[in-house]
Amino acid sequence: MSDPRPIGIFDSGVGGLTVVSEIGKLLPREEIIYFGDTARVPYGTKSKETVTKFSVENIEFLMEHDVKMVVVACNTASSLSLNFLKRCFRVPVIGVIEPGAKSAASVTRNNRIGVIGTHATISSGAYEKAVKKISSELRVFSQSCPLFVPLVEEGWLGEKVTLEVASIYLGSLKRKRIDTLILGCTHYPLLKDVIRKVMGGSIVLIDSARSVAEETQGVLDANGLLNSSRGKRRHRFFVSDEPDRFIKLGMRFLKRRIECVRRAA
Amino acid sequence: MSDPRPIGIFDSGVGGLTVVSEIGKLLPREEIIYFGDTARVPYGTKSKETVTKFSVENIEFLMEHDVKMVVVACNTASSLSLNFLKRCFRVPVIGVIEPGAKSAASVTRNNRIGVIGTHATISSGAYEKAVKKISSELRVFSQSCPLFVPLVEEGWLGEKVTLEVASIYLGSLKRKRIDTLILGCTHYPLLKDVIRKVMGGSIVLIDSARSVAEETQGVLDANGLLNSSRGKRRHRFFVSDEPDRFIKLGMRFLKRRIECVRRAA
Numbered sequence: 001m002s003d004p005r006p007i008g009i010f011d012s013g014v015g016g017l018t019v020v021s022e023i024g025k026l027l028p029r030e031e032i033i034y035f036g037d038t039a040r041v042p043y044g045t046k047s048k049e050t051v052t053k054f055s056v057e058n059i060e061f062l063m064e065h066d067v068k069m070v071v072v073a074c075n076t077a078s079s080l081s082l083n084f085l086k087r088c089f090r091v092p093v094i095g096v097i098e099p100g101a102k103s104a105a106s107v108t109r110n111n112r113i114g115v116i117g118t119h120a121t122i123s124s125g126a127y128e129k130a131v132k133k134i135s136s137e138l139r140v141f142s143q144s145c146p147l148f149v150p151l152v153e154e155g156w157l158g159e160k161v162t163l164e165v166a167s168i169y170l171g172s173l174k175r176k177r178i179d180t181l182i183l184g185c186t187h188y189p190l191l192k193d194v195i196r197k198v199m200g201g202s203i204v205l206i207d208s209a210r211s212v213a214e215e216t217q218g219v220l221d222a223n224g225l226l227n228s229s230r231g232k233r234r235h236r237f238f239v240s241d242e243p244d245r246f247i248k249l250g251m252r253f254l255k256r257r258i259e260c261v262r263r264a265a
Numbered sequence: 266m267s268d269p270r271p272i273g274i275f276d277s278g279v280g281g282l283t284v285v286s287e288i289g290k291l292l293p294r295e296e297i298i299y300f301g302d303t304a305r306v307p308y309g310t311k312s313k314e315t316v317t318k319f320s321v322e323n324i325e326f327l328m329e330h331d332v333k334m335v336v337v338a339c340n341t342a343s344s345l346s347l348n349f350l351k352r353c354f355r356v357p358v359i360g361v362i363e364p365g366a367k368s369a370a371s372v373t374r375n376n377r378i379g380v381i382g383t384h385a386t387i388s389s390g391a392y393e394k395a396v397k398k399i400s401s402e403l404r405v406f407s408q409s410c411p412l413f414v415p416l417v418e419e420g421w422l423g424e425k426v427t428l429e430v431a432s433i434y435l436g437s438l439k440r441k442r443i444d445t446l447i448l449g450c451t452h453y454p455l456l457k458d459v460i461r462k463v464m465g466g467s468i469v470l471i472d473s474a475r476s477v478a479e480e481t482q483g484v485l486d487a488n489g490l491l492n493s494s495r496g497k498r499r500h501r502f503f504v505s506d507e508p509d510r511f512i513k514l515g516m517r518f519l520k521r522r523i524e525c526v527r528r529a530a
Contacts, residue, residue, distance in 0.1 A: 047507040047509075050304045050505075146418055153411070161426050161429045239339070241311050244312075
């Protein structure tokens with residue numbers, strides 16, 4: 001059994017490219033269709049109803065490309081809408097919250113886990129619920145960091161002001177003596193150095209992209225959907241706004257030029 | 266002649282409320298219908314094509330409420346789409362660029378004017394063209410300040426990091442010895458104190474809301490559209506996402522609670 005259909009991935013913008021990168025490494029035979037909703041980005045300041053509506057539309061677009069499963073690479077959409085999306089579509093749908101929570105639970109030594117994300121992600125309490133489901137002994141401390149995304153998009157990854165903003169946001173988490181911190185937004189891995197400077201070198205930072213790739217592999221395998229053919233494989237990228245800014249910003253996430261980006265009709 | 270129909274105003278989000286406030290003061294007999302596109306905010310990082318499409322949809326919504334004229338209170342939409350919008354609709358449509366440019370031209374003494382705005386507004390060169398049209402002797406120096414909007418929305422109006430970000434953005438404008446600075450984004454008036462600290466106390470800051478109100482009055486008058494009746498007058502506010510965040514953020518702009526906010530269907 002081999003299923004050559006592509007995997008569908010969507011995000012509100014460019015951040016989900018980190019997930020593309022990890023799935024590409026772990027599952028080199030799989031083709032990917034990516035959709036970045038760059039005309040309506042960001043999702044992190046918007047309501048559950050709006051984010052769910054957008055997410056349904058995004059998956060409908062991916063389904064037109066005959067995807068065999070969907071990865072919701074956006075933390076906000078995963079936090080607010082995943083359960084609804086799973087019920088709406090006939091293909092498997094996974095998000096980024098559970099894989100991140102599992103990783104964190106498996107590495108913490110003092111059972112104190114921090115989570116940072118957008119306003120919507122943190123307000124939803126999704127990570128907290130996912131972590132508690134693994135073990136009620138784990139304690140979770142959360143903090144929204146709304147300025148991190150604009151700082152990354154401005155390219156200020158190591159600037160002094162970025163360090164100061166990080167100190168303001170992370171101060172209270174530091175006092176909670178967490179040993180593990182979930183980066184609950186796909187932009188945040190680009191601020192790893194700054195976050196480590198504030199939190200101290202011994203903190204373990206959980207970037208869920210790798211765990212999401214592993215979960216994708218598991219789901220494809222369990223459903224007999226893996227692609228075993230060795231044919232040529234080509235990822236395709238679609239965006240709802242013009243591709244230029246996506247290509248430019250995307251290079252920061254993928255560390256290589258993205259080819260074949262088209263505007264979705 | 267008296268025309269009781271409302272004035273339509275739209276913005277990508279809450280910023281246009283400053284225009285509502287000034288029109289309310291200058292034209293107390295006029296009713297206003299406001300639309301904030303909070304589900305798709307911000308516009309400042311998006312393309313001309315996308316911003317124009319959204320703007321057309323926003324005005325179509327206002328037209329359903331039988332508005333007698335439209336004010337594009339968003340600097341980005343005014344910069345990228347105004348000429349197209351003027352041709353599309355049968356009512357007068359004005360933007361915020363020309364009124365701001367006129368104000369600046371009338372107050373500068375050394376003919377050196379600065380403009381700050383979103384990435385899209387600055388890239389469009391709209392303010393520069395509008396100022397040059399008034400007089401070719403005027404020189405314009407521009408700078409985009411993408412982090413100002415998220416800083417305002419975070420409520421960090423006087424924080425030390427805000428001052429540092431302002432110093433980074435405004436440093437080069439300061440060296441150009443401008444005596445007048447156009448605040449080319451409706452969020453920026455909330456950072457007036459910080460901007461003045463960086464630029465020096467003698468700088469004249471142009472907040473176009475007042476000039477837009479005057480232009481609105483002029484256009485209504487010229488077209489015989491002013492409302493002279495003394496009846497009860499009620500502003501109505503519509504948003505494309507849920508009203509809560511709009512009401513909360515809007516208080517920073519209006520300095521009073523906004524009543525009667527509904528989600529557009």
